[in-house]
Amino acid sequence: MDDLNYQIDFLTAKCAQLTNSEKMYRLICDSSDRAYIYQNLLDNTISTVSNWNYFFDFEIKEVKDLTEIFNAIEIEYAIPLREMLNLEKTGIENNSTIIKLRNGKTWVELSVTVIYDEKREPTDKILRFNDITKIKNANDELTYMAYYDILTGLYNRNYFVRLLADFIRDAEKKKDIIAVLFVNIDEFRKINDAFGMVIGDEVVQQFGQFLADFKSDNVVVSHFNADSYCIAVYDPVGHRSVDIITTAIYDRLKWPFYMSNQQELILSVSIGIAEYPEAATSTLELINCAEIVMFKAKSLGTNSVKYFDAPILQDYLQNISIENKLKEAVFSQNFSLNFQPQYSIKGKKLRGVEALIRWRDQDGKMISPMQFIPIAEKNGTIVPIGAWVMDESIRTYAEWRKQYNYPMILSLNISAIQYAQEDFIDTVIDTIGRYGVNHDEIELEITESVLINDFKEITDKLHVLRDYGIRISLDDFGTGYSSLSYLKGLPITTLKIDKSFVDTILFDENTKVITESIIYMVRKLGFETIAEGVETEEQYTYLESIGCDGIQGYYLNRPMPAEDIEKKVLCHL
């Protein structure tokens, strides 16, 4: 009896276990995004399990009902589906594929398992349907992000590089040409600063959308980075010639872009163009060349186009080499100074000297300040270099002053970056104070381009310097905006007429008239004029006859080392 009881208990327990696991099984199946088809291949019975109606609105009761599935999926997935349904004929145990339902939005992973007996005869088959729509969409988004730039909808940099590589492979075989256009929005930082990043983004987006119109099988348009776009044109002829594209771009830029905040913006862009195979034969080099010429175009002014040529690359490479050597030179203070005398025109009395920096690089080669100062301004090394010039020249001047007691004016070239430094005034006053020189014997030169950027801030600083008694000289006058009207508001003491005027003053009537009126005006305003680059006696005589106050130039002296200046001073004692 006990035995029987035991048997009953055991069976009940087993039964309970079975119902529990069945319950659990049902729960799991019903709540999952899955459905199963179980097929007995021996007696050809078939049944569906779990969430079948989640996927399909028909039932499968017999094997022939399987054909219904073909009607429920997008036609291009019919072949993989057939392979799955016939898997047992291949002897393969497991396989899977992805199919898309005809409802247009559900992606299903279909996996199949076939069970074979020991004779390798198929006995059972299970087909699993798994909804992977979420994963697939997330994946598509990732794929999209891998190829496209979200802001503009254009190809991104990485994908552009790949497509350009494809172009190059074709062009190599067919001996074709590819043009790469590097397009950069001018003064983009100013747009961002003035209107905020949201408008900045909108600018990038709107201009990108405009560029998208050039897209075709042979033209790839990409948003390369912040304010740059890259366009690759395969076989740039006819309607896709570079001229047609650049003209269309500049035509569009004649009209404003309308921002969502009602702002109207006129944009300008610089374009650099490099062609395969002339400029470079590899993808990255080609893009690099186009970018380098774009910078060159930008330096020529807004809205300009520049084609690649070998000298531009040469220049660029040289600049990089100078830049590297420059950092080293700043570290080892590898500079020296020359001084060029300035004379008053009446009686050729020594008025003062202009300090001019000299740099001999490690290889012993002299590099002109015209070449390295712009680079130093770009990479910031002008700040320590300028501080060295100021210290060294004022120290030298203080020694002459003590030794010969001959008062002169020491002129210093000061770059825009130096004027912009917060502690600029302190540095000047400290240095002058350290060597005990009179403030009115120091003259700071400034070019018009410095004033254009931050007129108010710089003129405020000039006024403070002027209040200390320091002289201010406007250098290279005539090469920039050269408006006489704004001179009135500037605290300057000297105006330097640029060499380009002096060069043509003897034979060009216009130059004569302009120079004469400058000198007349400047005298009226009460400051002095110095003509630069005077090379001949005739120029000197003419300048004297029109009332110029001073001259500087090879006619009287070239720039020279400090010891030679001492000799000049001695002559004037």
Ligand code: C2E
């Ligand atoms: P700049 O201030 O206009 O200096 C005058 C330049 O013209 C000097 O060239 C000088 O040697 C040259 N020059 C003077 N008289 C004549 C002449 O009769 N004929 C000819 N053909 N040239 C003449 P340099 O020394 O090569 O300096 C070039 C430029 O480099 C300077 O132009 C100035 O803008 C910049 N620079 C020189 N030293 C410094 C410096 O210490 N700091 C900064 N920020 N810039 C400097």
Ligand code: CA
């Ligand atoms: Ca100067």
Ligand code: CA
């Ligand atoms: Ca000058």
